[in-house]
Amino acid sequence: xxxxxxxxxxxxxxxxxxxxxxxxxxxxxxxxxxxxxxxxxxxxxxxxxxxxxxxxxxxxxxxxxxxxxxxxxxxxxxxxxxxxxxxxxxxxxxxxxxxxxxxxxxxxxxxxxxxxxxxxxxxxxxxxxxxxxxxxxxxxxxxxxxxxxxxxxxxxxxxxxxxxxxxxxxxxxxxxxxxxxxxxxxxxxxxxxxxxxxxxxxxxxxxxxxxxxxxxxxxxxxxxxxxxxxxxxxxxxxxxxxxxxxxxxxxxxxxxxxxxxxxxxxxxxxxxxxxxxxxxxxxxxxxxxxxxxxxxxxxxxxxxxxxxxxxxxxxxxxxxxxxxxxxxxxxxxxxxxxxxxxxxxxxxxxxxxxxxxxxxxxxxxxxxxxxxxxxxxxxxxxxxxxxxxxxxxxxxxxxxxxxxxxxxxxxxxxxxxxxxxxxxxxxxxx
Amino acid sequence: xxxxxxxxxxxxxxxxxxxxxxxxxxxxxxxxxxxxxxxxxxxxxxxxxxxxxxxxxxxxxxxxxxxxxxxxxxxxxxxxxxxxxxxxxxxxxxxxxxxxxxxxxxxxxxxxxxxxxxxxxxxxxxxxxxxxxxxxxxxxxxxxxxxxxxxxxxxxxxxxxxxxxxxxxxxxxxxxxxxxxxxxxxxxxxxxxxxxxxxxxxxxxxxxxxxxxxxxxxxxxxxxxxxxxxxxxxxxxxxxxxxxxxxxxxxxxxxxxxxxxxxxxxxxxxxxxxxxxxxxxxxxxxxxxxxxxxxxxxxxxxxxxxxxxxxxxxxxxxxxxxxxxxxxxxxxxxxxxxxxxxxxxxxxxxxxxxxxxxxxxxxxxxxxxxxxxxxxxxxxxxxxxxxxxxxxxxxxxxxxxxxxxxxxxxxxxxxxxxxxxxxxxxxxxx
Numbered sequence: 001x002x003x004x005x006x007x008x009x010x011x012x013x014x015x016x017x018x019x020x021x022x023x024x025x026x027x028x029x030x031x032x033x034x035x036x037x038x039x040x041x042x043x044x045x046x047x048x049x050x051x052x053x054x055x056x057x058x059x060x061x062x063x064x065x066x067x068x069x070x071x072x073x074x075x076x077x078x079x080x081x082x083x084x085x086x087x088x089x090x091x092x093x094x095x096x097x098x099x100x101x102x103x104x105x106x107x108x109x110x111x112x113x114x115x116x117x118x119x120x121x122x123x124x125x126x127x128x129x130x131x132x133x134x135x136x137x138x139x140x141x142x143x144x145x146x147x148x149x150x151x152x153x154x155x156x157x158x159x160x161x162x163x164x165x166x167x168x169x170x171x172x173x174x175x176x177x178x179x180x181x182x183x184x185x186x187x188x189x190x191x192x193x194x195x196x197x198x199x200x201x202x203x204x205x206x207x208x209x210x211x212x213x214x215x216x217x218x219x220x221x222x223x224x225x226x227x228x229x230x231x232x233x234x235x236x237x238x239x240x241x242x243x244x245x246x247x248x249x250x251x252x253x254x255x256x257x258x259x260x261x262x263x264x265x266x267x268x269x270x271x272x273x274x275x276x277x278x279x280x281x282x283x284x285x286x287x288x289x290x291x292x293x294x295x296x297x298x299x300x301x302x303x304x305x306x307x308x309x310x311x312x313x314x315x316x317x318x319x320x321x322x323x324x325x326x327x328x329x330x331x332x333x334x335x336x337x338x339x340x341x342x343x344x345x346x347x348x349x350x351x352x353x354x355x356x357x358x359x360x361x362x363x364x365x366x367x368x369x370x371x372x373x374x375x376x377x378x379x380x381x382x383x384x385x386x387x388x389x390x391x392x393x394x395x396x397x398x399x400x401x402x403x404x405x406x407x408x409x410x411x412x413x414x415x416x417x418x419x420x421x422x423x424x425x426x427x428x429x430x
Numbered sequence: 431x432x433x434x435x436x437x438x439x440x441x442x443x444x445x446x447x448x449x450x451x452x453x454x455x456x457x458x459x460x461x462x463x464x465x466x467x468x469x470x471x472x473x474x475x476x477x478x479x480x481x482x483x484x485x486x487x488x489x490x491x492x493x494x495x496x497x498x499x500x501x502x503x504x505x506x507x508x509x510x511x512x513x514x515x516x517x518x519x520x521x522x523x524x525x526x527x528x529x530x531x532x533x534x535x536x537x538x539x540x541x542x543x544x545x546x547x548x549x550x551x552x553x554x555x556x557x558x559x560x561x562x563x564x565x566x567x568x569x570x571x572x573x574x575x576x577x578x579x580x581x582x583x584x585x586x587x588x589x590x591x592x593x594x595x596x597x598x599x600x601x602x603x604x605x606x607x608x609x610x611x612x613x614x615x616x617x618x619x620x621x622x623x624x625x626x627x628x629x630x631x632x633x634x635x636x637x638x639x640x641x642x643x644x645x646x647x648x649x650x651x652x653x654x655x656x657x658x659x660x661x662x663x664x665x666x667x668x669x670x671x672x673x674x675x676x677x678x679x680x681x682x683x684x685x686x687x688x689x690x691x692x693x694x695x696x697x698x699x700x701x702x703x704x705x706x707x708x709x710x711x712x713x714x715x716x717x718x719x720x721x722x723x724x725x726x727x728x729x730x731x732x733x734x735x736x737x738x739x740x741x742x743x744x745x746x747x748x749x750x751x752x753x754x755x756x757x758x759x760x761x762x763x764x765x766x767x768x769x770x771x772x773x774x775x776x777x778x779x780x781x782x783x784x785x786x787x788x789x790x791x792x793x794x795x796x797x798x799x800x801x802x803x804x805x806x807x808x809x810x811x812x813x814x815x816x817x818x819x820x821x822x823x824x825x826x827x828x829x830x831x832x833x834x835x836x837x838x839x840x841x842x843x844x845x846x847x848x849x850x851x852x853x854x855x856x857x858x859x860x
Contacts, residue, residue: 031579035579148745151457151741294732295731333464
């Protein structure tokens with residue numbers, strides 16, 4: 001096989017970038033003998049040229065100048081691991097315009113200005129690949145883009161944030177409180193000191209937008225995603241979920257409805273214990289896909305970490321390099337404009353936890369409020385708590401707006417002391 | 431987008447072929463608007479032209495003549511869903527030689543003469559795609575071929591036969607005997623009247639050979655696979671597995687060792703309950719992949735059935751059609767010759783179930799036999815059974831040859847009445 005040199009320009013050399021450079025050094029010979037592609041890190045743009053990254057770059061490889069890496073005629077493929085929107089966006093557009101394939105792991109960028117970048121790649125006839133942006137090392141973007149291209153996908157539902165999955169797993173398995181589990185995740189390096197992006201669902205929301213875009217061929221942005229985090233999930237919810245045969249997970253859910261509209265949301269949900277997503281523990285991620293012909297699929301693995309993410313970037317790099325050699329490029333097709341279904345019109349089953357005065361007739365009054373809003377109750381359990389009682393409801397499928405109206409009216413009942421938990425319930429067998 | 435007609439020649443129109451033709455009819459418009467590829471079934475070779483398949487083919491589409499479909503200048507892509515080795519092999523070689531991409535779901539063919547076909551495709555510069563041959567609708571071949579091309583894969587371990595997984599699930603969850611569970615699988619259409627290919631592991635063995643070939647880039651054939659079926663798994667093994675925190679699954683395991691040799695085997699095994707494969711129930715399939723950088727991955731879904739399999743064939747068809755349009759083809763690279771590690775040299779933990787005379791000193795004599803062969807015992811449990819006792823051993827990691835030598839010597843001990851179960855145990859955390 002004739003060797004074909006591929007010179008890589010790397011933008012950013014943090015956790016993922018450094019792991020990628022190390023992986024290329026380690027695997028280059030094997031890749032060359034398998035594919036004839038001779039991968040080499042030609043230029044690396046970094047903030048600090050002098051910092052030790054544990055990798056010996058040749059003199060002249062490291063630079064401060066990101067734009068120079070992109071425009072360098074000795075760079076064939078550009079890999080962006082800087083994060084953030086600017087200057088990543090401008091650099092990627094420049095690279096694509098220059099006919100250089102781009103690989104990025106930057107979910108924030110794609111969830112905000114993805115369609116602009118996809119169009120630029122399409123116009124230039126150049127690859128823009130981003131397997132690492134969702135689910136770290138898990139091959140999910142490529143299966144959705146390629147293997148399932150002919151499939152009518154109805155739903156993509158994933159555990160796409162490892163930090164929150166770790167916290168919820170600890171709460172479930174060791175009975176830790178939310179705050180203790182978060183502190184543990186922080187001490188292990190799974191959660192940032194400021195955990196907002198993870199626990200409030202922003203990270204999962206960006207990934208949900210990307211998954212919806214790829215699964216449905218529609219331009220969905222982070223701002224289209226309804227979002228609730230896990231800070232409101234308490235020990236009682238966790239315990240009741242277990243008692244009722246569920247586990248609580250932070251899910252990113254993208255649905256395409258029969259009218260073509262798309263609903264995308266991130267929130268904690270009760271998942272039946274025998275659903276494959278319920279077994280996804282600790283910081284693992286998984287994406288569950290429901291297709292019309294293919295049925296249910298799940299893709300499971302490490303959703304973060306330098307090495308798994310670098311592995312996904314490397315897979316994309318080999319693909320882009322092979323396409324570059326043969327003069328082709330992957331295509332996302334034309335993204336369709338799409339109507340986003342507001343959360344009020346989304347349907348689900350619901351779990352509600354109320355504290356009420358322990359008086360005769362309270363349950364009847366509460367039940368009447370549900371009925372008045374057309375929300376039908378599937379099951380109910382009541383526990384005494386001294387002068388109060390705790391009531392747990394699970395509803396049949398109901399519209400979000402009707403459930404919210406029910407809650408609003410319940411709050412006005414004098415006998416209702418507190419409404420603690422509202423969680424969507426994933427139906428069995430889906 | 432300019433439309434590009436792709437005329438499909440279909441060899442065989444049974445369960446998968448008919449589901450594929452129906453799926454193409456249903457999805458062709460959506461695929462055209464997404465990709466510009468206009469898929470059309472041009473010719474279909476069938477045994478009986480008059481049989482009703484619930485699909486209205488235009489006059490002249492159906493024919494008895496398989497070779498005429500392949501050579502028809504009005505056929506661009508050939509899809510083989512006939513099964514068996516000949517004439518499928520000859521027809522596929524003809525198609526590749528004529529520059530026509532081939533999609534096949536034929537695991538028997540690939541596991542026996544795959545390398546010949548891969549070489550022919552490589553020589554012709556034409557696609558030979560076979561996502562449907564392993565794991566039905568689950569995208570596993572493409573992720574292994576493409577996403578993980580740069581990854582050093584250490585192990586691929588799968589539940590790749592739905593029939594046996596259904597039987598073992600019934601035995602575990604409802605306490606059914608092997609024979610009752612098999613009869614139930616037969617009545618549901620999950621098992622054939624002659625279930626040999628499934629229950630003796632031949633089907634899983636063919637898939638194991640294909641997985642090993644793709645994962646390790648090495649020519650592995652069905653004959654290289656060590657194989658044991660599930661007929662020897664009994665209620666006691668199932669019950670002990672549950673008690674010890676395991677579930678019994680029929681696994682296809684392909685390992686690449688540090689010396690480059692490859693071991694491929696199919697046998698029932700005890701899987702820890704918190705291993706992702708343990709939650710794969712009923713007739714579902716899943717493939718677990720252990721990579722050096724990417725860590726653990728799992729791909730889960732429907733491993734059989736007309737629609738899921740047709741979905742995988744359709745994904746391959748779109749890919750081959752797009753490659754045909756752009757004048758490229760996927761490549762497996764050059765398959766390396768490889769040393770197959772004999773089962774005797776493979777290491778595992780083991781579960782053993784013995785019935786012994788309930789006399790003083792028996793356990794010491796049995797334990798001494800293990801020790802003499804260097805097999806170290808991790809845990810032991812003993813149950814009284816009247817004048818006999820049942821002893822369950824789980825060993826530390828041991829060589830198969832040493833375990834077999836232990837068994838042979840145990841059989842000669844007068845106090846050992848029966849050796850019932852020998853199962854490999856999948857280590858925790860792998």
